[in-house]
Amino acid sequence: MNLKELYQEIILDHGKNPRNLRKTDNFNKDAKGYNPLCGDKVHVYLKLNENKKVEDISFEGSGCAISMASASIMTDLVKGKEEKEVKEIVSDLLNMIKEKDELNNKILKDDEKTKLMCLSGVKQYPMRVKCATLSWHTLTSALNNLEQTNNTEN
Amino acid sequence: MNISDIKKEFPIFDNKVHNNDLVYLDSANSSQKPRVVIDRIYDFYSKEFSNVGRSVHYLAVAATNLYESTRVSMQKYINALDKNEIVFTKGATEAINLVANTFGQKYLEEGDEVLLTELEHHSNYVPWHFLRKSKNIKIEFAEINSDGEITLDSIEKKITKKTKIIGVTHLSNVTGAILPIKDIAKLAHSKGIPLLVDGCQGAPHLKLDMQDLDCDFYAISGHKMYGPTGIGILYAKKKWLDELPPYQGGGGMIKEVKKKDISYGELPNKYEAGTMATAQVIAFNESIKFLEKIGIENIEKHEKELMNYATEILGKNNSINIVGNPKKKGGVLSFTIEGIHPHDIATILDEDGVAIRAGHHCCQILHEKIGLPATARASFGVYNTKADIDQLSKSIEKCKKIFKLI
Numbered sequence: 001m002n003l004k005e006l007y008q009e010i011i012l013d014h015g016k017n018p019r020n021l022r023k024t025d026n027f028n029k030d031a032k033g034y035n036p037l038c039g040d041k042v043h044v045y046l047k048l049n050e051n052k053k054v055e056d057i058s059f060e061g062s063g064c065a066i067s068m069a070s071a072s073i074m075t076d077l078v079k080g081k082e083e084k085e086v087k088e089i090v091s092d093l094l095n096m097i098k099e100k101d102e103l104n105n106k107i108l109k110d111d112e113k114t115k116l117m118c119l120s121g122v123k124q125y126p127m128r129v130k131c132a133t134l135s136w137h138t139l140t141s142a143l144n145n146l147e148q149t150n151n152t153e154n
Numbered sequence: 155m156n157i158s159d160i161k162k163e164f165p166i167f168d169n170k171v172h173n174n175d176l177v178y179l180d181s182a183n184s185s186q187k188p189r190v191v192i193d194r195i196y197d198f199y200s201k202e203f204s205n206v207g208r209s210v211h212y213l214a215v216a217a218t219n220l221y222e223s224t225r226v227s228m229q230k231y232i233n234a235l236d237k238n239e240i241v242f243t244k245g246a247t248e249a250i251n252l253v254a255n256t257f258g259q260k261y262l263e264e265g266d267e268v269l270l271t272e273l274e275h276h277s278n279y280v281p282w283h284f285l286r287k288s289k290n291i292k293i294e295f296a297e298i299n300s301d302g303e304i305t306l307d308s309i310e311k312k313i314t315k316k317t318k319i320i321g322v323t324h325l326s327n328v329t330g331a332i333l334p335i336k337d338i339a340k341l342a343h344s345k346g347i348p349l350l351v352d353g354c355q356g357a358p359h360l361k362l363d364m365q366d367l368d369c370d371f372y373a374i375s376g377h378k379m380y381g382p383t384g385i386g387i388l389y390a391k392k393k394w395l396d397e398l399p400p401y402q403g404g405g406g407m408i409k410e411v412k413k414k415d416i417s418y419g420e421l422p423n424k425y426e427a428g429t430m431a432t433a434q435v436i437a438f439n440e441s442i443k444f445l446e447k448i449g450i451e452n453i454e455k456h457e458k459e460l461m462n463y464a465t466e467i468l469g470k471n472n473s474i475n476i477v478g479n480p481k482k483k484g485g486v487l488s489f490t491i492e493g494i495h496p497h498d499i500a501t502i503l504d505e506d507g508v509a510i511r512a513g514h515h516c517c518q519i520l521h522e523k524i525g526l527p528a529t530a531r532a533s534f535g536v537y538n539t540k541a542d543i544d545q546l547s548k549s550i551e552k553c554k555k556i557f558k559l560i
Contacts, residue, residue, distance in 0.1 A: 007498075039528045
């Protein structure tokens with residue numbers, strides 16, 4: 001167990017000052033995520049343009065440092081990417097947290113991958129994995145136009 | 155009472171957590187088990203095991219006697235009039251479901267009201283919600299005041315001619331408020347309404363006297379009372395258990411089974427269908443003896459001292475906000491720290507071996523009311539010491555350091 005790995009500078013920073021914590025004007029996709037175990041809530045808003053590119057992404061919600069930082073970093077990295085790329089990044093991140101030790105996608109730049117790897121600290125804390133993955137599952141729901149609240153059970 | 159000797163009775167404290175001594179402050183969630191309870195389960199399975207109430211062989215008779223002797227111990231412990239007023243369930247949750255289901259079936263009609271409080275945890279809300287869906291009843295909530303208390307007034311305000319049953323917690327698992335059960339029972343009975351008490355937190359910490367409290371139903375959780383999991387108790391006045399229909403059907407609860415009809419068994423078998431958690435019931439007798447040996451008055455006094463000490467220590471800390479300020483408070487202390495989410499607090503404390511709970515503590519209604527999605531909660535048991543509180547306070551400072559608040 002390593003608290004320093006879990007609460008890295010970048011996590012604390014994004015947790016304290018989350019980026020894109022607002023509601024996108026004229027969003028055309030959104031979904032709500034909820035972790036019934038701890039009460040973390042997130043609402044992800046997306047604006048995809050006609051080329052299926054993420055013109056804007058934002059979120060509203062409340063939660064622990066891990067869940068807020070994860071959502072914040074996610075919005076930062078996903079903005080400007082195409083829908084297909086976003087889905088690849090999401091699945092890469094989820095795989096990294098669940099089983100692999102690294103990120104394999106070719107979409108993100110190295111410094112962006114480093115940022116995302118900060119979330120790998122939760123691997124040692126099984127009860128906290130859902131905090132890190134909630135916003136990512138919710139983003140998937142939004143892209144797939146899923147109406148139901150994503151409750152991180154999958 | 156020498157508290158350090160009592161800690162020795164609990165084998166769990168021989169173990170280290172992340173190389174630290176365990177500081178267990180999550181007893182409101184579930185208490186640790188004394189050696190006598192653990193040993194009793196082992197002994198029963200190794201030397202005395204049989205199913206109860208059915209066969210006539212030596213082991214079956216002995217096991218049945220042991221099982222029934224827990225019922226008598228419990229009757230005496232809570233001063234019930236009749237041993238048949240004690241029904242074994244799998245937990246307090248099942249005890250409340252039993253009442254909601256059977257009382258609802260027999261007495262509730264569309265438009266009737268069940269009165270609960272905003273302090274209730276989900277076990278004393280969800281079972282009633284089932285009736286809201288199936289029978290179209292209404293659920294009303296007596297409101298908390300700014301100290302996180304439920305007063306007699308707040309209950310009286312919500313009673314209408316449609317109120318058919320009142321369900322309240324004895325001791326809040328979030329604010330620690332102890333409710334005036336005796337007065338609530340008087341008020342309810344003056345209007346001809348029965349009272350159910352959720353005793354999950356009350357039973358392990360407070361003296362229980364059913365004749366004094368005079369409630370109609372009292373639900374108890376065994377695992378919060380230094381007993382095994384899988385065992386709970388429903389105390390109900392005998393007239394209710396006679397009047398209400400059975401809850402679950404199966405072996406053990408029947409009298410005569412024919413193709414065209416079935417007649418049901420007498421109390422207490424009527425409510426104990428199937429093979430019960432026999433070993434747990436028998437081991438639970440040891441929990442009762444353990445509590446009796448220490449004396450519940452001594453436990454109350456000890457936990458009150460811990461609470462006063464913790465309130466003083468944490469109260470000095472400006473960044474800590476203690477949730478609720480009830481005048482009568484049991485060993486539950488919920489708090490938040492400005493700038494650190496309760497889940498982060500719990501993870502950091504855990505590294506020091508300090509076990510607390512973070513979240514909504516199965517009380518989403520209450521958390522919504524007080525405007526906090528989650529709180530951190532330290533709850534005390536007979537084995538806790540002032541040194542545990544000191545460690546809690548020290549580890550809270552570590553949280554603040556990690557989050558750069560100091």
